[in-house]
Amino acid sequence: MKIKAQISMVMNLDKCLGCHTCSIPCKQVWTNRQGAEYMWLNNVETKPGIGYPKKWENQEIHKGGWLGNDKDLRLRSGGRLKKFAGIFHNPDLPRIDDYYEPWTYDYELLVSSPAGQRQPTARPKSSITGRHIEIDWGPNWEDDLAGANETALDDVNFSGLEKEVYLKFKDVFMFYLPRICEHCLNPACVASCPSGALYKRDEDGIVLVDQERCRGWRYCVSGCPYKKVYFNWAKGRSEKCVFCYPRIESGLPTLCAHSCVGRIRYIGVILYDADKIKPAASTSNDQEVYKAHLEIMLNPHDADVVFEARAQGIPETFLIAAQKSPVYKLAVEWGLAFPPHPEFRTLPMVWYVPPLSPLIAGWEGSETDIAKSDFMRIPFKYLANLLSAGEETPIRFALKRLMALRKWMRSLRVDHKPNYQTLDEAGITGPMADEMYRILAIAKHDDRFVIPTTKRADSENMYNDRGTLGFPTKS
Amino acid sequence: MGSLFQKLAFQVFPYIALTVFVVGHGYRYYADFYQWNSRSSELIDRDSLKVGITMFHWGIIFTFFGHFFGLLTPQDFLNKLGITSEIHEFVALYTGMLFGTMAFVGLLILLKRRLLKPRVHAASSTNDVIVLILLVFVVFVGTYNSYVKRFDVLYTIAPWIRGIVTLTPDQSLMNPVPWSYKIHILLALTLLGFSPFTRLVHIWSIPVTYFLRPYISFRRRFVDIP
Numbered sequence: 001m002k003i004k005a006q007i008s009m010v011m012n013l014d015k016c017l018g019c020h021t022c023s024i025p026c027k028q029v030w031t032n033r034q035g036a037e038y039m040w041l042n043n044v045e046t047k048p049g050i051g052y053p054k055k056w057e058n059q060e061i062h063k064g065g066w067l068g069n070d071k072d073l074r075l076r077s078g079g080r081l082k083k084f085a086g087i088f089h090n091p092d093l094p095r096i097d098d099y100y101e102p103w104t105y106d107y108e109l110l111v112s113s114p115a116g117q118r119q120p121t122a123r124p125k126s127s128i129t130g131r132h133i134e135i136d137w138g139p140n141w142e143d144d145l146a147g148a149n150e151t152a153l154d155d156v157n158f159s160g161l162e163k164e165v166y167l168k169f170k171d172v173f174m175f176y177l178p179r180i181c182e183h184c185l186n187p188a189c190v191a192s193c194p195s196g197a198l199y200k201r202d203e204d205g206i207v208l209v210d211q212e213r214c215r216g217w218r219y220c221v222s223g224c225p226y227k228k229v230y231f232n233w234a235k236g237r238s239e240k241c242v243f244c245y246p247r248i249e250s251g252l253p254t255l256c257a258h259s260c261v262g263r264i265r266y267i268g269v270i271l272y273d274a275d276k277i278k279p280a281a282s283t284s285n286d287q288e289v290y291k292a293h294l295e296i297m298l299n300p301h302d303a304d305v306v307f308e309a310r311a312q313g314i315p316e317t318f319l320i321a322a323q324k325s326p327v328y329k330l331a332v333e334w335g336l337a338f339p340p341h342p343e344f345r346t347l348p349m350v351w352y353v354p355p356l357s358p359l360i361a362g363w364e365g366s367e368t369d370i371a372k373s374d375f376m377r378i379p380f381k382y383l384a385n386l387l388s389a390g391e392e393t394p395i396r397f398a399l400k401r402l403m404a405l406r407k408w409m410r411s412l413r414v415d416h417k418p419n420y421q422t423l424d425e426a427g428i429t430g431p432m433a434d435e436m437y438r439i440l441a442i443a444k445h446d447d448r449f450v451i452p453t454t455k456r457a458d459s460e461n462m463y464n465d466r467g468t469l470g471f472p473t474k475s
Numbered sequence: 476m477g478s479l480f481q482k483l484a485f486q487v488f489p490y491i492a493l494t495v496f497v498v499g500h501g502y503r504y505y506a507d508f509y510q511w512n513s514r515s516s517e518l519i520d521r522d523s524l525k526v527g528i529t530m531f532h533w534g535i536i537f538t539f540f541g542h543f544f545g546l547l548t549p550q551d552f553l554n555k556l557g558i559t560s561e562i563h564e565f566v567a568l569y570t571g572m573l574f575g576t577m578a579f580v581g582l583l584i585l586l587k588r589r590l591l592k593p594r595v596h597a598a599s600s601t602n603d604v605i606v607l608i609l610l611v612f613v614v615f616v617g618t619y620n621s622y623v624k625r626f627d628v629l630y631t632i633a634p635w636i637r638g639i640v641t642l643t644p645d646q647s648l649m650n651p652v653p654w655s656y657k658i659h660i661l662l663a664l665t666l667l668g669f670s671p672f673t674r675l676v677h678i679w680s681i682p683v684t685y686f687l688r689p690y691i692s693f694r695r696r697f698v699d700i701p
Binding site: 080083084087088089090091093094095096126128129130131186187190191193194195196198199200201202203211212214215216217218221231233234236237277 | 508509511512513514515516517518519521522524525528529532593594596597598677680682684685686688690691692693694695696
């Protein structure tokens with residue numbers, strides 16, 4: 001058993017209101033520079049839709065992530081030799097138009113235009129060429145399903161569903177999907193980098209690009225199945241989400257999490273067994289990767305795990321944080337959160353609580369039928385395709401628990417007659433219901449974020465480390 | 476006057492170029508490590524890149540190894556192996572024609588792309604354009620030589636280059652060499668001296684270590700967590 005600690009996140013999609021507040025501080029702090037205009041290390045997508053960059057989930061096109069056959073694990077885009085020989089031109093690299101051509105406006109014309117018959121206009125112009133452009137795609141083009149009746153036909157999460165039906169106005173559904181780097185346990189970007197510039201931090205698992213070692217070979221961009229490594233076109237290097245590590249090291253949540261209006265984000269420590277990563281990721285059956293992923297996460301309350309973790313030098317603060325981790329509760333103890341597209345086999349560590357949705361109009365059955373019938377506006381199959389490789393059982397289980405919690409609280413607060421039956425049916429105990437309510441509904445700052453601080457003993461040498469820690473030293 | 480020029484060009488200049496080449500790379504590596512990369516423009520214009528870049532790189536790589544082994548290996552040694560100067564010249568000329576043409580056509584495609592594709596042009600520095608034009612000239616003159624001039628280099632240019640490398644330069648060996656060959660050599664030396672200050676430094680970063688390292692790398696910092 002090789003125990004490592006991972007700072008990880010859960011986002012409760014049930015509460016995401018799609019306001020994009022998370023994206024703004026992230027943009028302002030990390031990617032407000034030439035060459036990085038098009039990068040949204042945090043972005044919010046509306047589902048169904050093809051997202052940013054276009055069709056990022058479709059690995060037939062983008063060739064990201066891994067393939068596993070129980071014995072072996074290989075990069076979908078090809079191994080070392082293929083990458084080495086084809087290094088001059090990476091056929092799987094997204095085009096900038098798949099993200100969007102970054103633009104700004106001729107704002108100055110609004111004040112510098114001479115007086116005339118018409119209002120002056122600020123025409124859009126490309127941030128790359130400076131020329132005027134027609135805008136036909138953007139970072140959030142499908143917001144609130146705009147145009148999704150056409151674009152979302154290519155959404156891979158409709159697999160096994162009649163997508164045409166769900167894109168008709170009468171039956172349409174939607175929810176938001178905020179996305180950051182997954183800081184995977186088995187990151188394909190790290191494996192794809194010929195220079196070895198990408199790495200996982202040993203102490204907290206944050207994945208960074210060493211800006212001084214990056215030679216611009218671009219394989220990380222195509223290797224990441226979530227398309228969360230970006231290529232700076234002006235500087236010729238890759239950049240990615242740094243999980244706001246300067247804040248994390250000080251015990252503060254990331255900017256996206258801290259600014260979240262809906263309080264949907266949780267940050268905590270997960271202890272995992274690094275020896276089991278390869279067997280888990282190589283699981284050949286797509287639908288079993290999620291289970292294997294759960295199994296490599298260690299129970300921080302288990303005495304053996306604690307003993308072993310101490311022996312292997314896991315700091316006491318990390319152990320305590322792991323025991324209080326809201327992420328562990330949501331993902332492992334309660335089974336409410338799921339990894340996005342576990343079938344990519346990178347073992348992502350930013351998980352999602354699936355959203356509840358209104359019951360379908362005219363549905364007459366009982367909600368206890370959740371194991372069998374489809375009675376919510378968002379098809380279970382769609383959520384399962386997104387969060388558990390199409391396996392609906394765990395998704396239905398999680399949604400049942402979320403519904404049970406609501407009914408329970410309604411019985412307490414509105415009916416004043418505690419409905420124990422609803423808790424029993426969902427396998428929730430009384431104390432567990434209290435804690436779920438506290439963490440999911442009240443969601444106080446200190447319950448959402450349990451982050452151990454990291455004292456840096458080498459702080460006098462920080463000047464020397466500039467650049468190696470994930471973001472550029474000069475803009 | 477002719478011999479003074481020849482001395483400067485083929486006895487002094489090569490050492491200046493090589494010194495700048497070596498010292499320049501050292502300087503760049505320590506002083507400007509941050510800019511040490513290939514400055515890829517694939518993201519902003521992928522489709523126009525594939526043909527040109529592939530032809531150029533494979534052409535220039537084989538051309539480089541052809542020059543390296545063909546010129547630095549003494550013909551007397553090859554004779555002992557049974558590779559006569561006729562065979563050597565035949566192989567050198569025809570592979571030179573093939574790969575030189577490949578590299579040249581690739582370069583023309585890349586130059587056209589760099590100048591005419593608005594996004595690529597906007598993201599290019601003057602340095603990028605100069606180095607590309609210099610490469611076009613070097614490769615053009617070299618390929619022209621293999622097609623048209625076909626001068627016997629094995630007992631003239633080759634021993635001169637070996638003399639440069641072994642610090643026993645003899646510029647008189649260059650006397651019978653045609654001008655087009657001399658221009659090729661001088662341009663190539665200029666390119667060599669210029670290369671440390673360009674994107675060409677990425678050549679030295681061929682990621683051979685990729686074959687040696689495990690897929691997932693961890694880095695441990697010295698941290699003191701209570």
